[in-house]
Amino acid sequence: MNRRSAIKGILAVAGLGYASVIGVKYFIGQSNKDRRKLKAQAALIAELTNVIIPPTTTPGAKEALVHEFIISYMEDCSSMKEYNNFTNGLTELQENCVSNYNKYFENCTAVQKNEIVKDLDSDSGSTGIISKISNKLQGRSFYDILKSLTIEGYCTSEMGATQHLVYQLIPGKYNAITQLSKNQKSWATK
Template sequence: MNRRTLIKGIAVFSSLGISSFSLYKWFSLSAKPDHRTLHDMQGLIAELAEVIIPRTDTPGAKDAMVEVFIVDMIESCTDIKTQNNFIYGLNDLKDYTLSNYNTSFSDCSINDKIAILKHFEKKSTYHYHILNKIDRKFLGQPFFVKLKELTIEGYCISKIGATKGLEYDYIPHNFQACIPLTKNQRSWATK
């Protein structure tokens, strides 16, 4: 057999394989998401959010009921690809936890939970910023990036998070462009 013909055949076969996998992934992310799965995993979302913002001397994400906010935002305010990424990411996290730790995420120790979230954080972003932009443009926002974003947003706009987790001034009396924080003061909830 001619070497050039063999190399051309391998190149064509590999390019067809890569393009068909990319098309499969794009079509699977463009399918209608299963919102029932999202509601069924609300407890898992609460556990994930509590690892991101744990209860210390201030209330945690579970106290602020961030999981309800996350499910509502994913269901109502995100594009279909990001919704599918989020649901697939939750399923992937469940499978990863069962296969590597032989238990569910909620039964893992806090160190194991942090290790699992670090694994998914590393998996969700690329080293080069341009690759992240391309990935988000064509495939939607990654699971862990969206989870972190919505957890922080939901906590900061909740009543418990704004009043007990952050410094809140109910009626700001005047505008000051730069206010230095005093020692042991929490960050401001309002600007």
């Protein structure tokens, strides 16, 4: 028997065994069966998005149903790390509201809601090398996820795209450099 072919066979079997264990962990470990609990917190997410994009002359995020977009994204598209950061952030937010104001976020006044969201924004604002490493290891923070999904969901919703941004159903020719008039709405997602 050739010793080289025996070693190759042993390594191939060991490699297949290791790859199958990793594959099972990847596909079964990432299942969505535990991800259906965000629908119960839809009212909280709707209020949070409404504080980030409040209604003015244009509809707010709550009217544009951005919370449904966020729930759908978090349950179906996000990584487990981001999903866990998001759900843990919602839980911590409610606990802070109860300990500070003796009521849930949905029942707080508009001033209290703005203070809470402002605190969340100030906590997640660092952009240094340490925070980039932390984001890579631990995933994005709760507020970063919420804010980016709120903006994305609002700009891609029908209300946000047609009433807040400039919407042209049939665009004209492409102009690379365009002058904006005073107080003109723009079309941008970032």
